[in-house]
Amino acid sequence: MKYPSQGVARLYFIAAIALFAAQILFGLIMGLQYVIGDFLFPAIPFNVARMVHTNALIVWLLMGFMGAAYYLVPEEAERDLIAPWLAKLMFWIFLVAAALTVVGYLFVPYAGLAKMTGNELLPTMGREFLEQPTITKIGIVIVALAFLFNIGGTILTGRKTVVNLVLLIGLVGLAVFFLFSFYNPTNLVLDKYFWWWVVHLWVEGVWELILGSILAFVLIKTTGVDREVVEKWLYVIIAMTLITGIIGTGHHYYWIGTPEYWQWWGSIFSAMEPIPFFMMTVFAFNMVNRRRRNHPNKAAMLWALGTAVMAFLGAGVWGFLHTLSPVNYYTHGTQITAAHGHMAFYGAYVMIVLAIISYAMPIMNGREANSQRSQVLEMWSFWLMTVSMVFITLFLTAAGILQVYLQRFSDAPMQFMLVQDKIAIFYWLRELTGLVFLIGLVLYIWSFFVASKEPGLTSAAVDQALKGNGGTAAAIA
Amino acid sequence: MAQTFTKTMARNIFYGGSVFFFLLFLALTFDTSMALPERDRREVLDPNTELGRQIAHGKALWEENNCIGCHSLLGEGAYFAPELGNVYVRFGNNTEAIKAFIQSRPAEGIPGRRSMPQFNFAPDQLEAIAQFLKYASEINTAGWPPNKQG
Numbered sequence A: 001m002k003y004p005s006q007g008v009a010r011l012y013f014i015a016a017i018a019l020f021a022a023q024i025l026f027g028l029i030m031g032l033q034y035v036i037g038d039f040l041f042p043a044i045p046f047n048v049a050r051m052v053h054t055n056a057l058i059v060w061l062l063m064g065f066m067g068a069a070y071y072l073v074p075e076e077a078e079r080d081l082i083a084p085w086l087a088k089l090m091f092w093i094f095l096v097a098a099a100l101t102v103v104g105y106l107f108v109p110y111a112g113l114a115k116m117t118g119n120e121l122l123p124t125m126g127r128e129f130l131e132q133p134t135i136t137k138i139g140i141v142i143v144a145l146a147f148l149f150n151i152g153g154t155i156l157t158g159r160k161t162v163v164n165l166v167l168l169i170g171l172v173g174l175a176v177f178f179l180f181s182f183y184n185p186t187n188l189v190l191d192k193y194f195w196w197w198v199v200h201l202w203v204e205g206v207w208e209l210i211l212g213s214i215l216a217f218v219l220i221k222t223t224g225v226d227r228e229v230v231e232k233w234l235y236v237i238i239a240m241t242l243i244t245g246i247i248g249t250g251h252h253y254y255w256i257g258t259p260e261y262w263q264w265w266g267s268i269f270s271a272m273e274p275i276p277f278f279m280m281t282v283f284a285f286n287m288v289n290r291r292r293r294n295h296p297n298k299a300a301m302l303w304a305l306g307t308a309v310m311a312f313l314g315a316g317v318w319g320f321l322h323t324l325s326p327v328n329y330y331t332h333g334t335q336i337t338a339a340h341g342h343m344a345f346y347g348a349y350v351m352i353v354l355a356i357i358s359y360a361m362p363i364m365n366g367r368e369a370n371s372q373r374s375q376v377l378e379m380w381s382f383w384l385m386t387v388s389m390v391f392i393t394l395f396l397t398a399a400g401i402l403q404v405y406l407q408r409f410s411d412a413p414m415q416f417m418l419v420q421d422k423i424a425i426f427y428w429l430r431e432l433t434g435l436v437f438l439i440g441l442v443l444y445i446w447s448f449f450v451a452s453k454e455p456g457l458t459s460a461a462v463d464q465a466l467k468g469n470g471g472t473a474a475a476i477a
Numbered sequence B: 001m002a003q004t005f006t007k008t009m010a011r012n013i014f015y016g017g018s019v020f021f022f023l024l025f026l027a028l029t030f031d032t033s034m035a036l037p038e039r040d041r042r043e044v045l046d047p048n049t050e051l052g053r054q055i056a057h058g059k060a061l062w063e064e065n066n067c068i069g070c071h072s073l074l075g076e077g078a079y080f081a082p083e084l085g086n087v088y089v090r091f092g093n094n095t096e097a098i099k100a101f102i103q104s105r106p107a108e109g110i111p112g113r114r115s116m117p118q119f120n121f122a123p124d125q126l127e128a129i130a131q132f133l134k135y136a137s138e139i140n141t142a143g144w145p146p147n148k149q150g
């Protein structure tokens, strides 16, 4: 760690992983409710578990992005954060607000929470992913402003790099588009139209800039490839992201009351959205193949390559699968959507956060990389979580195809609830695979404890091993 | 070869492309907002009418009870329970049937079956929700869903 203030990232990363664990537990609860309908009813109804699952996801990813920014911005800017104390203060405010919100979800009926928090003064609650009470939303805006002040001030007064600039644009965009969560007219079409300015313009717009810049940073550090090359790639990738992704929002405007021409705009532009994801994959492998050094942190490298591949599969391939309007006519709002949502979020955003944590945590703990044993555990967790996410996606896709056929395509369309019964086997398989995912997560957390007990690896040791064996085997094994 | 496409060119494509397509998106948004009055049934939303106030109340109840956490509405939301954008049509264009369904949910759920909570709505609240769902079913959604099962 070159600058002491980078250390604040540690807090954010630890909280992120704790919330990740909570997210998965509630995912498993919902997975069981899918097949045992009255499980935990009425104590934890499905909608409550779902809010905890998705909101925990969003909050821990935001914590991960903030941690990533606090870590990499000083290093790129070659100066300490302008206000490390503010970063710490905001962490606690954010954590307490998130915890109180989750406690509210779990222990107060949602309508009561709406009343307690004065939702009628500025109604913003009760929309998917934006379920947080209005005061929590305001809290998020305050935390985001303080964060942007800290990061922006550090970037503008330090060395300006493309990685920092792109990250800053992404983070400012994140904050700006979140403001649309405060717009909630009675007119359902307008409500939905601008709801997507938060959701779509986040994950298929500004978040991709954040993803790109964190990936570029990790690759520069672990491969030692010339910055100029990385920066050119980064610009081309994010250019393609916004050129395709902004109008690509139209793939959500087919059936919500908006004019039919969106079927053309949405289909054509969103069909090109996989391009930047594909470029990211090529970019990551290219950089690793051209590496100028053998970084001892193989686990971080694995996450970086993994995110490049899985983001392309989840967002690019599974997104393309249902993005053309004639296909989406049948798949809209089915398990196909859920399949895509899971793999895309995991591949693009979960994995990039785990990549920067994997890279930065050992350094913040005073070593270049964790011990061999800890890294092996971490790589096991990588494969368990990633392979089980692939299978969760496949099972949900199978469920979705059957659902579409039975409920929407066949000559005698069946009722929703009957169809759900018919495809229950895939929900059971999804739940079992979810348990494997949980095992992967437990191993992941365990690898930190193993790391803390053993001396870390260094570049020197890796180079020594390479010389001794005359090959890469030792470094990679 | 690598020299012919420089970093500066890549940067300019990024800024130029993003700004251009964002402006195009704003233009399309403007055009959409001009076309919407023909499609989104805003004429029933007038807050100076009884119906307009009922629908607004219904939407507030929809949100404050997080119905979207189990159901989808016009295909967006959760996939645990039936689509409700067209439930008015599925229930035979009958608001009474919708109200009766919501009212009759057992508080302890239905053993083994996916269950919907009992919300204990007052009669005017039930009417408001039913009017909101009726309004949703009247939006011009380009022929979606494919059939009444949603």
Ligand code: HEM
Binding pocket: A128, A203, A204, A251, A252, A270, A271, A273, A274, A311, A315, A316, A318, A319, A320, A322, A323, A324, A328, A331, A332, A333, A334, A337, A340, A341, A342, A344, A345, A348, A349, B075, B076, B077
């Ligand atoms: C990392 C990037 C992405 C993430 C995290 C992501 C995530 C999601 C999520 C969570 C939803 C469900 C939203 C809801 O609840 O209604 C969704 C919907 C959708 N996504 Fe993505 N997505 C990504 C990229 C893409 C790309 C690149 C495409 C197209 C090529 C795409 C196409 C779609 C479509 C068409 C829908 C609507 C599904 C429906 O009609 O029900 N997505 N996405």
Ligand code: HEM
Binding pocket: A024, A027, A028, A029, A030, A031, A034, A050, A053, A054, A057, A337, A338, A341, A342, A345, A346, A347, A350, A430, A431, A433, A434, A435, A437, A438, B077, B078, B079, B080
């Ligand atoms: C590992 C076990 C997991 C299980 C059993 C699980 C289960 C579920 C279930 C049942 C839903 C609700 C679907 C519905 O609306 O009917 C859901 C939604 C969601 N989950 Fe998970 N989940 C798991 C892991 C994850 C992970 C790791 C991520 C993030 C990468 C994730 C992200 C999401 C998202 C974004 C949604 C909203 C999807 C949408 O609206 O289309 N889940 N999950």
Ligand SMILES: [Fe+2]
Binding pocket: A200, A204, A248, A249, A251, A252
């Ligand atoms: Fe989208």
